[in-house]
Amino acid sequence: MRIVVLVKYVPDINADRRFEDCRVVRDPGEGTLNELDENALEAALRILDGLDEDERAASEIVALSVAPPDGDIALRKSFQMGVDRGIRVSDDTIAGSDYFGTAAALAAAVRRLEQDAPVDLVVTGMAALDGLGSVVPTLVAAELGRPSLTFAKKIALADGVVEITRATDEAVETLSAALPVVLSVADTANTPRMPNFKLIMAARTRTIEEWSAADLGIDAAVVGAGAARSTTTSATPRPEKPEVELVQDKGSGGRALAEYLIRNDLV
Numbered sequence: 001m002r003i004v005v006l007v008k009y010v011p012d013i014n015a016d017r018r019f020e021d022c023r024v025v026r027d028p029g030e031g032t033l034n035e036l037d038e039n040a041l042e043a044a045l046r047i048l049d050g051l052d053e054d055e056r057a058a059s060e061i062v063a064l065s066v067a068p069p070d071g072d073i074a075l076r077k078s079f080q081m082g083v084d085r086g087i088r089v090s091d092d093t094i095a096g097s098d099y100f101g102t103a104a105a106l107a108a109a110v111r112r113l114e115q116d117a118p119v120d121l122v123v124t125g126m127a128a129l130d131g132l133g134s135v136v137p138t139l140v141a142a143e144l145g146r147p148s149l150t151f152a153k154k155i156a157l158a159d160g161v162v163e164i165t166r167a168t169d170e171a172v173e174t175l176s177a178a179l180p181v182v183l184s185v186a187d188t189a190n191t192p193r194m195p196n197f198k199l200i201m202a203a204r205t206r207t208i209e210e211w212s213a214a215d216l217g218i219d220a221a222v223v224g225a226g227a228a229r230s231t232t233t234s235a236t237p238r239p240e241k242p243e244v245e246l247v248q249d250k251g252s253g254g255r256a257l258a259e260y261l262i263r264n265d266l267v
C-alpha cells in the first residue's frame with residue numbers, strides 16, 4: 001500500500017495575521033502544519049497499522065507539501081507522527097497559485113512518485129485553515145483522473161475498495177470507490193496520535209526531499225499568480241472584537257445584565 005498525504009503549511013491560527021497586497025503575510029517561522037491535516041495523517045497511519053508486518057514493510061506513507069522552504073515544519077510534524085518520507089515542492093513560479101495551480105502542482109508530484117511505484121491513496125484534510133476552500137482534494141482527483149471521496153468520517157478499506165461514511169445536514173451517506181482514490185478526511189474521523197519521544201527526536205534530522213517545478217515538468221503557464229483564475233481584490237482586517245464585560249451574579253446578576261443591555265442600546 002502506498003499512500004500520499006497532502007499536508008499544508010499554514011499561518012498559525014492563534015497568531016496575529018496581516019495582509020499585504022491582498023495576500024496573507026507569512027512571516028518566516030510563524031507557520032505550522034494545518035491542524036486538519038493531522039486527521040489525514042492519522043487516517044493513513046491507521047490504514048497501515050491494520051496491515052500485517054510484511055505488508056507494512058512493503059508499504060509507504062509519503063507526506064507531500066507545496067510550500068516555501070519554511071514549510072518544512074509541516075513535514076517535520078508529519079515525520080513526528082510516523083510518515084516514512086517527506087517531500088516539499090517549492091518554486092518561485094508556483095508562488096501566488098490559486099486552487100487550480102496548487103492542485104496542478106500537487107498532482108504533478110503524485111505523478112512523479114508514480115514513476116517509481118503506483119500510489120493507491122491520496123489522503124487530505126477536509127480544509128486548509130487559511131484558505132478554507134475545501135476544493136483542492138477534488139481538483140487533485142480531477143487532475144489525476146481518480147475518484148474523489150470527501151469529508152470521510154469513517155473509512156474502511158477491503159479488497160481494493162474504499163468505503164466511507166460522510167454526514168451531511170440531511171443524511172448520513174455511504175460511498176465507495178475502487179483504488180486508486182483521493183480521500184479527504186473529516187475532523188471528526190479520528191483523534192490524531194501524539195508523537196512519541198523517539199519520533200520527535202528522529203524527525204529533527206530526517207531528510208526532506210525538495211522538488212522544483214522543472215523536476216516535475218510543471219507548465220509555468222498553469223501555476224503562479226499569472227495563471228490564477230481569480231484575483232483577491234481587497235482584504236480588510238476584521239474590526240477588533242469589543243471588550244468583554246463580565247457580569248458576575250452575586251444576587252443581582254439579572255439587574256446588571258438588564259442595565260448592560262439598556263446601556264448598550266441592545267433592547
Ligand SMILES: Cc1cc2nc3c(=O)[nH]c(=O)nc-3n(C[C@H](O)[C@H](O)[C@H](O)COP(=O)(O)OP(=O)(O)OC[C@H]3O[C@@H](n4cnc5c(N)ncnc54)[C@H](O)[C@@H]3O)c2cc1C
Binds near residue numbers: 009064135136232
Ligand atoms: C488569486 C489567488 C492567489 C493566491 N496566492 C497565494 C499565495 O501567494 N500564497 C499562498 O500561500 N496562497 C495563495 N493563495 C491561496 C492558495 O491558492 C490556496 O491556499 C491553495 O490553493 C489551497 O487552497 P485552500 O487553502 O482553500 O485548501 P483546501 O482546499 O481547503 O485544502 C484541503 C486540503 O488539501 C490539501 N492541501 C491544500 N493546499 C495544499 C498545499 N499547498 N500543499 C499540500 N496540501 C495541500 C490539504 O490536505 C488540505 O487539508 C491564493 C489564492 C488565490 C485565489
